[in-house]
Each structure stands twice: as C-alpha cells, then as structure tokens.
Amino acid sequence: MKIAFLVYHDITALDLFGPLDIFNRVTSWKTMLVSCTSGPIKIGQGIHIEPAEILTENSRFDAFVIPGGFGQIDFSYNPDNLRIIRSVCLNSKFVLTVCTGSVILGLCGLLIGKKVTTNRSAFDILTRLGATVISERTVEDGNFLTCGGVSAGIDLAFMFVRKYAGHAEARRIQAEIEYNPQPLYVYQTLEDDIQLQEVLKRQSGKVNSIRQAQVDYFINASGN
Template identity: 25%
Template sequence: MRADIVVFDGADDLDVVGPYEVLGLAGRAGQGVTVRLVCLDGPRTVTTAGGLPLPAADWAPQEADVVIVPGGGYARSETSGIRAELDSGRLPAALAAAARPGLVLASVCTGAMLLAAAGLLTGRACTTHHRAVEDLVAAGGRHVDARVVDDGDLVTAGGITSGLDLAIWLIERYRGAQAAALVQQVLEYERREPLWRSGDPVASGAAR
C-alpha cells in the first residue's frame, strides 16, 4: 500500500504527523506500506499551522493507492490553511482530477471540506470535525456520526486526533488485522471507535 499525504501551508500538524507516523511505522515493520508527503508545488518545504517545516515531494496521485488530505485553519480566515486552499481552488481541482478507479481518497478532520469542494462527497457517507458538520452537509455530504467512515473509495475521519485511527484502519484494510494490531502494540495506542463501513446500518439520528 502506498499512501501520499498531500500537505499545504497551514495544515494542522497532527493531521499530517499522526497518519504519517502510523503508516511509516507499518512500513518500517515490514508490513508493505510506504508513505510520503506531497504537495502541488513540490518538491518544496511546507510549513504547518504550528510552524513545523515539512519537506514534500511532487504531487503524483497516479502512483498512490491512497491520498490523505489533512485539515487545518478551517475555523479561521487566514492566508494559509483550508480556507486559503478553498479560496484558491487549486487543490480541490487537483483532487477532482486525481479521482480514478483503484484510488482511495481519505481525509482527516476538516480535510473533508477540500474533498467536498472537489465535488467528491456529494451524496456520500462521510464525517469531519464536529464544528464543520453543518458545512459538510450543506456541501452535499451525508454525515455519519462515527470516528472513521469507510465508504469504499472514500474514507473520512472526524477530529484532529482521528488521523491515528484513520491510518490504523487503512493498515487493517490493506494489510490485515494482524498488521494493524502490531502497529497499535508498538504505539501503545488502541484505535478509537466507532468505525462505520459501507453497508453498515446507520443508527437513528447518526446521519443527516
């Protein structure tokens, strides 16, 4: 499994570093997982919301099995972060163009709003940070109240720390429960539930 995490200036630190650490650990443990950071204008150094410099490679979604989109900066109007990416429109357009059979698009927290802007969440089961749920629904998404929502070629996670849970689930989905268990043991972290998968019943009031 090859995963690309697409980064941009103002992305939330943990949205990026959480899944990067989980997936990287799986790779180092010989579980057949590779992960890298990419950006539209790569290769270059991207600066997170917390000021962390991250070297990113060039955008090449055709080479990935999974593309993960972090959030960050959605609640604020700034010159970087989700709001700036939405205003620019370049990243949503690139995500829309990247969609193809065999590629899973995933998001952490408000990264879902970039997928929504790309037109990829319309009518789809998905989740995001609780403060952005109304906007997600207004953009056409079908919100499911779960930690991670797996709707086939679309996997979304709600909340900043949910990037850990998203990545562990992706390891289980692609490499099996044993690989995911190994990663959790090394991290001393247990994936938080609930996990919702396509075909699962949705409890009353859990989706809108």
C-alpha cells in the same frame, strides 16, 4: 501500497503525523509527502516540510490522504488546487481525509450523496456540499474514508491498516507505539455536555463563518 499525504500551509500537525507514523510502520507500504506547489510548506505549530513530489492532474496513488486544519480555507480558494486534487482523488484507489480535510473533497464536488464524517464544527458545511454527515469517529463509503477531528486520524489509520494489511499487522503496530488511549476526560457524546458545546461553538465561530462564506462563493460560482 503507495500512500501520498497532501501537505499545504497551516494544516494541523497531528492530522498529518498521526496517520503518517502508523502507515510508515507497515513494512510493505511506502509513504510520501506531496503538494500542489513547490518549495517548503509551513504547517501548524511552525513545522517546515519539503514535499517529495509536486502533484499534477495525472498523479495517482494507492491511497491519497488529505489532512485538515485552518489552512484548508486558503488552499481551497485556489481553483487550480481543487482541480488537481479532484483529479488525484479520481485517479487514486482510496481517498482518506482527516478532520476538515473532507471539506476540500466537498468543494471538489466529490462528496455529493456520500456518507462522511469530519470535525464537528464542519458538519453543516459538508451537509451544504451534498454529503450525508454521520456523527461517528470514522466512516467508510466506497473508496472514501473520512474521520472526525484531529486525533480521529489515528483511528482511521488503524482501521485502514487492519483492513488492507491485516489484523496481525495492525495489532503489532498498536503495541509498538503503545497506543492505548486513556483520556483524562471522558464523555459519551458532545451532546451530553451543553457547557462544552458552547465553549467550542465560540472558539470555532469565526472560522466557521469564513467556511460558510467559502461555500457561498463556490455555490454562486457554480451557478447551483
């Protein structure tokens, strides 16, 4: 299986490296980093990456993975980027998104009527873009697989490995990387913690306002 990871400026590092590390450990799979532009990409946490391939509208992969992050906003304002990503998604067998990578799909018009999930801060964004948002860690609808914020990409990757490389391979990799989460703080749902909800809402308020403005822009541009 040939799996391509989209990289663009200011993606969240774990959105990329969590699933990438897991897929790299499947012996029969090949992974690569791809971009819509040439030259080094500076992702979150100051890491520089050199993509192996520049995407075109004819690019196709067995699986195409789109990470999220604050850079999603600037990336999505470029209509050439969205045109290319839409084509690659339609050409590819599977499309996976981590965190707000799903917003890129929504702005490409690919999530209308689809069941999806994303970072909680972007639930209303995807709803406005025609998706049916489900508050789950991972969601699969046809050939589209989406997950919640940041660390959920690891769970999405294991789900994908289990389904398409087999239980034995998924179990081997889980043991190999000693993936046995034991979070310091445990909650059943975010809705159970009103105080934490307010903290996160304040933190994401500015970014969410910018994303809402972006949705307004694309809705007005499309005439819908």
